[in-house]
Amino acid sequence: MKPPILTIIMLTVISGTMIVMTTSHWLMVWIGFEMNLLAIIPILMKKYNPRAMEAATKYFLTQATASMLLMMGIIINLLHSGQWTVSKDLNPMASIMMTTALAVKLGLAPFHFWVPEVTQGISLSSGLILLTWQKIAPLSILYQISPTINPNLLLAMAIMSVMIGGWGGLNQTQLRKIMAYSSIAHMGWMTAIMMYSPTMMILNLTIYIIMTLTTFMLLMYNSTTTTLSLSQTWNKTPLITSLILLLMMSLGGLPPLSGFIPKWMIIQELTKNEMIMMPTLLAMTALLNLYFYMRLTYTTALTMFPSNNCMKMKWRFKCTKKMIFLPPLIVMSTMLLPLTPMLSVLD
């Protein structure tokens, strides 16, 4: 894509999200979402193949439906409260509609069906933007309306998301689908804590974005989209194999890596609020996630995947993609655990 056009489109995406995050008028929220949606469609279609167009179409349809549901919720709120301000006291009916709409936008179960297919059809860098940046806007609206959300709805969606994210990813070898199911599961964790401590949701979102950003960058460095091609990394850049190992374990939530911080904090907040079985259930189903990350680690770093003899002497061009900020991101994705006491500044 030509640079000026790409700039305009990216600026629209960013300003769409910014509008959603900073506005206090419900109509502007809807406008922000639509700006975001319309501008990201060309980004999803960076490659002109039918698969990408199919993915972009699916994305457009689901997100447009969600925006319409959101608009319905906004109008119901307008009917009952008489004003357009984004505030905490929403009508319960409007709250349910908005929560459902935002769940469709985020890819929470049971509205998660579009996430793997859309993520699979687009290129790695578009998938990166889809799974990280696009989550910020809906979560910011959920953050603002969190006191009024129906807890049963939210908890049901959270538990289902974690389970579906775990079981769905088990049979995948395509890395983009694996990252999609990982995103579904992490969204489940984020919504689980939303009622009790929205701050922890922001913490989880931050660490999730850092880890997913790093993972996608490492995958783009290798230009790999399947487990098979990821397993050849030992030949191309051996250093990345150990980084993938650390990153996958961090995504799975193993101490002492950063991925453990959100899980620990969320379980702490949930137990403080007298919920014991739910964090246990969430933690156990997160182990399913860990299983397929471990499978990736095994094929990449810990064993030498079967390859034919010519692979061992293969030469490749050096990667020329701009890996902006990759070393600090890697450090942040794996070594942030000792900094957890700094969370006390949030109080």
Add this chain to the structure above:
Amino acid sequence: MLKIIIPTAMLMPMTWLSKPSMIWINSTTYSFLISLVSLSYLNQLGDNSLNLSLLFFSDSLSAPLLVLTTWLLPLMLMASQSHLSKETLARKKLYITMLIILQLLLIMTFTATELIMFYILFEATLIPTLIIITRWGNQTERLNAGLYFLFYTLVGSLPLLVALLYIQNTTGTLNFLIIQYWAKPISATWSNIFLWLACMMAFMVKMPLYGLHLWLPKAHVEAPIAGSMVLAAVLLKLGGYGMMRITILLNPTTNQMAYPFMMLSLWGMIMTSSICLRQTDLKSLIAYSSVSHMALVIVAVLIQTPWSYMGATALMIAHGLTSSVLFCLANSNYERIHSRTMILARGLQTILPLMAAWWLLASLANLALPPTINLIAELFVVVASFSWSNMTITLMGTNIIITALYTLYMLITTQRGKYTHHIKNINPSFTRENALMTLHLLPLFLLSLNPKIVLGPIY
């Protein structure tokens, strides 16, 4: 505590920056120095623990385990020299780095004050061990072994995290030094039963308890020698140590909840010892004997009498050294004939007499010959369990007999009798191997002169 932690962390840059000919020498020497420094922690005050800082402390329970851990690192490095000799330099350094990271995490685990920090480090020890087993193991079964090891431990320990956070909310703190005085008795309601289970299952899986022991033969057998040594000697003791710490919070529910686990341990002791009699794989035999000894520790910790705690602590140290030396001996066999099958290398006493002497001493220690600390420990546990219930003496006595049976079976099969024809041209014992066995057995037999070091806080 930093005087041990920082030098251990610094071993890593030292390994990476050493000359190729000096990596083993440097790392082994400096880790011996670190273990010398850790010996000073054995000088415990009589009535209290050494409170070293807000984060670290060491009392008579954790000090012997700390010394065992630091003593084991140079021994692991010595044992690994042979099978890593053909690897490239970067891979050797990576292996040593994994061992050092594991050592660091284990040191911090044994001396942690805060139970959440203990939990995080307890889980963190899984990652380097997984990497050692899966990356440097020798057979294809190691993939399954690593997964079983990781997932069995994680499934057991995630409820522990929830339980610890719950206890923190109700009690206000999880600092071990405070909680030992603040612990309120908990009655045996259903929710307290689940709390008890959540707290204990992690350590039961780690010990391992008989029904949950499936990961152990896989992991021990598939790991390379340093992995087997550290697994058998130290990682199993994490479970025992954790159990002894956390039972303080769980009285008096333990009196009722202990019954199923006592039964599993008592029966499992005999089952796993009996399986040892029918093993063809040498490492598998030693792995099952670890399950059997650890079942004794579980019985001891669940009875909660002073004698049984002393016996449990001493048994952990004794078993650590004994099973580590048995794995080293099995490895010396493996390096020569590249097979773990016992009957392939028979009659070794004729060919390697000094190694046969180490085999004899290690086997005698394993079957708890007086006056080794193995005997003191087993005796304390047997007597304590007899006082808990008279019937257990039949099972314990049977276990001691079967332990003696399989240990002698192992000794006689590998050492005595006519040697097989194909082992006539194996290498003679290296000085490194003899030194390794000496360094294992010397502390074990010297401890029988002064066992009060390892008898724990109740002494």
